[in-house]
Amino acid sequence: MLNPAHIAFAAVCGHDMLPVxxxxxxxxxxxxxxxxxxxxxxxxxxxxxxxxxxxxxxxxxxxxxxxxxxxxxxxxxxxxxxxxxxxxxxxxxxxxxxxxxxxxxxxxxxxxxxxxxxxxxxxxxxxxxxxxxxxxxxxxxxxxxxxxxxxxxxxxxxxxxxxxxxxxxxxxxxxxGTPAPVPRTLPAGEELPGQKVTALVPAHLADGAVHPRDKVGSAMLRGLAHADVVAVVPPAGVAAGADVEVLPLPWR
Missing domain, CATH: 3.40.980.10 (MoaB/Mog-like domain)
Incomplete structure (x- = not known):
């Protein structure tokens, strides 16, 4: 990703055009x-x-x-x-x-x-x-x-x-041509119940653990507006203290 330093460096090296x-x-x-x-x-x-x-x-x-x-x-x-x-x-x-x-x-x-x-x-x-x-x-x-x-x-x-x-x-x-953000794994701060399929649950982080937000129905935005990550909860659910995969939010 070109940043101002890259562009300045290219300019002082005499490059008028850069393929991007x-x-x-x-x-x-x-x-x-x-x-x-x-x-x-x-x-x-x-x-x-x-x-x-x-x-x-x-x-x-x-x-x-x-x-x-x-x-x-x-x-x-x-x-x-x-x-x-x-x-x-x-x-x-x-x-x-x-x-x-x-x-x-x-x-x-x-x-x-x-x-x-x-x-x-x-x-x-x-x-x-x-x-x-x-x-x-x-x-x-x-x-x-x-x-x-x-x-x-x-x-x-x-x-x-x-x-x-x-x-x-x-x-x-x-x-x-850039890598997609890599999910990370964090401990669940409380039980995350499973559903029939994988659930994406807006969550916040406290003391390094994942806690689900409320107001997370498919038509609701309050939970996501106050979330730090989105927890990827498998159909079997996640027990408190067990690892859960989380997706980063691009604005956090």
Whole structure:
């Protein structure tokens, strides 16, 4: 990673240009007809949790966001968002972006349209669902002919942010040519109950031990907002005092 000292050193050595690997270009497509972007939502509405934070999250993970667009909850709108160019912009397929991140609509119901749009375009699903909670409807696909990767995030905010750590972070690191953060192992300060699949639990550190936060449902953000790490709890759970793997948070 070039820093100011590297650039100054290159300059005094007479280098006018340096070959570099740039940050991966990312397009963010936000779905949700019920989402409002300001104020307190009315009944039947939800406040946008992705628009204010996802571009910065991508930057923290090494990506560079070129476009952020909101897409209606219809198959036609999602297909158009991937193939048509808004005024003054290139289409996603022509914008030379390397990663597309979508939010919501990743399930298999008639109300979920991201998969059907990608299937119509001939995308290959490299990872179709994760054995983790929250975030199990997440997928990783790639559009044909060397097109961009597509990271499909669930609509619930904690689920989506958890999958950013498990799917988007290593993908962006690979594209950027940098190593992904390495998980570490710490003792559990208390029992961490297991679930049917691996659980990602926001946790805080006290006296070198891992303690789970509360308010960690897939739609809740309070626990993550006050977390130091995310504990990776296997289905069998972790006894108090036993080692548990933790994922670092890029803003800590």
């Amino acid at each position: 690997r740039r940050r991966p270009r990312v397009t963010v497509l936000l779905t949700g007809s019920e989402v409002v972007e300001d104020g307190i939502p009315e009944p039947g509405q939800v406040r946008d949790a992705f628009g204010p934070q996802l571009p910065t999250f991508v930057e923290l993970l090494g990506g560079s966001v070129d476009q952020v667009r909101r897409v209606e909850d219809t198959a036609r709108a999602m297909l158009a968002a991937l193939t048509e160019a808004p005024s003054g912009m290139a289409s996603v397929l022509d914008a030379r972006c390397e990663v597309v991140i979508t939010t919501g609509g990743t399930g298999h119901s008639r109300a979920d349209h991201v998969r059907s749009a990608l299937e119509e375009l001939g995308a290959v699903f490299l990872i179709d669902g994760l054995a983790q909670r929250p975030g199990h409807p997440t997928f990783l696909a790639r559009l044909p002919e060397g097109g961009p990767f597509v990271v499909g995030l669930p609509g619930n905010p904690l689920a989506a942010m958890s999958s950013m750590l498990t799917i988007a972070e290593p993908l962006l690191a690979k594209l950027h």
